[in-house]
Amino acid sequence: MTSENFESGTFEVPPPIRGRADKFMSRAFPDQSRTAWQRAFDAGLVRKKGVALSQKDLLFPGDQITFSFPVATASDLTPNPIPLEVLYEDKAIIVLNKAAGMVVHPGAGTRGDTLVHALLAYCAGRLSGIGGVERPGIVHRLDRETSGAMVIAKTDAAHRKLAEQFAERTVQKEYLALVSGVPPLLSGSIKKPIGRNQHQRHKMNAYEVGQGWNAESEGADADDQPEGGSGPRRDAHTDWALEEKFGKKAALLRCILHTGRTHQIRVHLKSIGHILLGDTVYGFKGRPPLPPIPRVMLHAERLSFIHPTSRKRLDFHAPLPPDFVAVEQALRKMATSVRQPAAAVTSAKPQGYSKNPPARRLGRHTEE
Numbered sequence: 001m002t003s004e005n006f007e008s009g010t011f012e013v014p015p016p017i018r019g020r021a022d023k024f025m026s027r028a029f030p031d032q033s034r035t036a037w038q039r040a041f042d043a044g045l046v047r048k049k050g051v052a053l054s055q056k057d058l059l060f061p062g063d064q065i066t067f068s069f070p071v072a073t074a075s076d077l078t079p080n081p082i083p084l085e086v087l088y089e090d091k092a093i094i095v096l097n098k099a100a101g102m103v104v105h106p107g108a109g110t111r112g113d114t115l116v117h118a119l120l121a122y123c124a125g126r127l128s129g130i131g132g133v134e135r136p137g138i139v140h141r142l143d144r145e146t147s148g149a150m151v152i153a154k155t156d157a158a159h160r161k162l163a164e165q166f167a168e169r170t171v172q173k174e175y176l177a178l179v180s181g182v183p184p185l186l187s188g189s190i191k192k193p194i195g196r197n198q199h200q201r202h203k204m205n206a207y208e209v210g211q212g213w214n215a216e217s218e219g220a221d222a223d224d225q226p227e228g229g230s231g232p233r234r235d236a237h238t239d240w241a242l243e244e245k246f247g248k249k250a251a252l253l254r255c256i257l258h259t260g261r262t263h264q265i266r267v268h269l270k271s272i273g274h275i276l277l278g279d280t281v282y283g284f285k286g287r288p289p290l291p292p293i294p295r296v297m298l299h300a301e302r303l304s305f306i307h308p309t310s311r312k313r314l315d316f317h318a319p320l321p322p323d324f325v326a327v328e329q330a331l332r333k334m335a336t337s338v339r340q341p342a343a344a345v346t347s348a349k350p351q352g353y354s355k356n357p358p359a360r361r362l363g364r365h366t367e368e
Contacts, residue, residue, distance in 0.1 A: 008068035015061035021046065022055035025067070032069070033160050040069050079121035080112050087149065087316055092158040092309050094123070094137075096150050097318040100295050104141040104150075119152060127152070128159035139163055140260070145278075148175070148300025149318040153308075161308035166260065172304035173257040175265055176243070176320070178297035178327060179274040180284065182251045187241040190268040194261040195233030203281060204263040206271040207233055236261045238268045244328075247335025249290060250277060252328070254301075265298060277327065291330035294323050 017024060022041060026034050037046075044052035046067045048059075059065070085097040096115075098104075103114045119127060119137055127137035137152040139162045153159035165171045190206075197203040237258035244252040251274070255265050266282055269275065275284045278293035286293050304315040320328075 011065045013059045013061055013063040018060050021053045021057045021059050024059050033163060036069055040067060077117060077120060078112055080117035081121040082113060082118035084118055084122055087318060092155055094152040095316050098142055098147055098150050100145050100147040100321060103144050105135045105138055127154055128156050140166055142300055145296040146298045146300060147321045149303035149316050151303060158308040165305050169258060174302035175255045176299045176301045177253045177255055177265060178277045179251055179253055179269055180277060181274050182245045182248055183242060183274060190238045190272060192236060192268060192271055193233040194236045194264060194267060204267050206267040234261060235259060236264050238265060246331040249335060250331050289334050291327060291334060293327060297324060297327060299324055
């Protein structure tokens, strides 16, 4: 190595190594993210004997590899001091309770009111650059209408460590969802691959296992909702447990995500006959006696991960926003609320279920 910070260097492939260039370089230099290596390959900055390598090129013992990484480009986004609900902050990370209606990062149809614009103002630009100039600090994301807990990386090192945890599926994520109808069981597990709807590109579909599913498409989650086009259907796993029921018209479910697919909770619950309240994209039709529903009623209530520097497990609970609480109260007025006995619900909860769900309204975090 000619550079201790790995921004550029030369490297000789040791014996008995032989394999794809991208996979080998990622393993040899784990401090650089796979995304960083992909950009280096795409920019022609990984070379052998002066010739740019592709990610699929093979490396052999004795090969002399030179590499560098694209120079970071300053963001031209204008910071916007939008108020943020910060649950926790230190030198490496920020944990937020994202407001419903806020888009995470700039894209088609967005203005200067995304979470990224707010973060640029709040952090004065001190955010990880791994996500690119349009997504500084962004490790994962939530839908526009979904509220709840998100973790933001303030340093590149924190970004890499957090991204690894999402990729390895060790981040614990629990959501609260208000759904139409009441499940006949206290809990359940949904394992159905998810793929893009071929006729309505903004929608996803849940499929039965084996229904055109390409098992090789199973991959690591870089994000709660990884972006992608019409690629193969990917494995998806959601556990759910009944928290509260409102007569026979609606219920409150706690959902545990074991994967992070686009619209995963929405399409999984629809597949078992329980569309989220307010989710008109997937067929919700608000009819009396249901109260007015302002949005898709989904809240990322719990987020637990290993701190990227202290290596302690942090456990965050994001308090419910006022609109979610208001709909719950209206549903209770609509019908006599029948909460399951604590012992019965506890015995039915899937593995990994949060131990202290009553604290969900308090907004707290714990360390182990």
